[in-house]
């Protein structure tokens with residue numbers, strides 16, 4: 619039994635098989651690989667795309683998706699081993715994961731960081747606790763990485779760029795009024811590295827670099843394939859020659875838990891917005907974003923609505939890649 623928690627646990631060849639299966643399903647019929655089966659979807663955070671694409675994907679494969687929102691439509695859950703549960707939590711993840719494993723054939727989990735202490739958030743405790751007690755495969759629906767989004771991005775890039783090997787990807791931080799999860803940025807970095815791209819990571823300063831776990835993995839994967847990972851804080855040169863521009867906002871890791879200190883720094887970098895002038899410096903690059911996106915804050919209407927924008931294609935591809943992931947996990 620395998621989990622789909624991080625693509626770092628999966629080889630490029632294995633991921634390509636999933637992408638090929640997703641493409642085949644996109645072009646043809648979806649096998650009813652989940653006929654008579656059930657998938658539990660645990661949402662600790664809000665969602666539009668992830669929830670709808672998982673529910674619809676499971677339905678198209680003949681299965682039943684059960685959405686649970688702990689603390690809202692389901693009991694609040696305790697996670698710490700040995701917890702003395704005299705607070706708000708009504709049950710422990712040990713029971714939740716074991717019980718759901720008796721009902722379900724797969725379990726999906728969305729659990730964002732707490733944004734108070736990155737040294738704790740980087741452990742990704744919730745999904746790892748569920749995987750520890752579950753006896754069925756667990757799928758990451760976004761925690762501190764977003765591997766389903768990664769596959770959707772990879773499929774979308776392959777559809778438009780052909781082979782991604784040696785193609786130039788710019789991953790740019792953008793402004794957002796609130797500090798956001800680093801998950802999609804971590805994921806864009808590692809999937810671009812895994813699939814042999816030359817990557818430039820553009821961000822305001824070193825405090826906005828991503829966790830060493832992902833920076834080091836990306837460096838290793840790019841170096842092993844003769845590719846490069848370049849860090850830049852200079853907008854003009856970073857956009858030069860890019861063939862793919864991927865935008866995301868994220869909170870600076872050293873400022874977790876003291877966001878009032880980070881806010882003036884973030885506010886001073888609103889000019890990182892992706893606009894037509896910046897895109898004009900690229901090699902006619904495609905643009906994408908995981909969505910949801912704040913128009914004219916992260917990206918201008920002109921770029922998002924342009925024929926080079928792949929954001930809607932990428933969102934559609936969530937459906938296809940997730941069905942391929944579920945099929946792979948159920949048959950492994």
Ligand code: CP
Pocket residue numbers: 664665666667668669760767908909910
């Ligand atoms: N991209 C993405 O995961 O969207 P949702 O947060 O709406 O699920």
